[in-house]
Amino acid sequence: MTKATPFLMFEGNGEEAMTLYCGTIPDSRVLDIARYGSGEDGTEGTLKLARALVGGVEIRIYNSPVHHAFTFTPSFSFFVDCSSGQELERIVGVLSKDGGFLMPPGNYGFSQRFAWLNDRFGVSWQINLP
Structure with missing residues (x-):
């Protein structure tokens, strides 16, 4: 099955954002979390990639270990x-x-x-x- 899923990329605070969204918007919950392991680019034990329902919509949350020259925009x-x-x-x-x-x-x-x-x-x- 093909589906489109919103993908939010953070730089270290993705878990904090996901917790805020799931605790604030009705019909929201964490579905699963993958964490950085030993030897990976991100800090061991921190959120790497997660799936959550926010208001009944599945989203993906990623913590990038790389700093990017861009961030979110209100156009989304x-x-x-x-x-x-x-x-x-x-x-x-x-x-x-x-x-x-x-x-x-x-x-x-x-x-x-x-x-x-x-x-x-x-x-x-x-x-x-x-």
């Missing part, structure tokens, strides 16, 4: 539809901590409430109350 974002205003505020509050807003929470005319932000890892999230 996770779009999360919330079931209540309280859920939206909770998710926005957690994900925006030490991040930054592209569009702060508000009514922009296309939904009841919406926020677009970059979390502290640079991953972009659009949080929506339809």
Whole structure:
């Protein structure tokens, strides 16, 4: 079966990001984790590659041992539809901590409430109350 899966590459903090996402977004959990072993390029015992469900969508998380000249961009974002205003505020509050807003929470005319932000890892999230 062919399928496309979002692939997020971090430089050392992938497990921290995955833990935050799985603890914040409903219907999320870690599926499996592979860790760097002795003699590999990454620090032994740290997350190498993981699969997680985030809001029911499978993603892959990779910790690159190599520094890259690029990072995440808002042109790719996770779009999360919330079931209540309280859920939206909770998710926005957690994900925006030490991040930054592209569009702060508000009514922009296309939904009841919406926020677009970059979390502290640079991953972009659009949080929506339809």
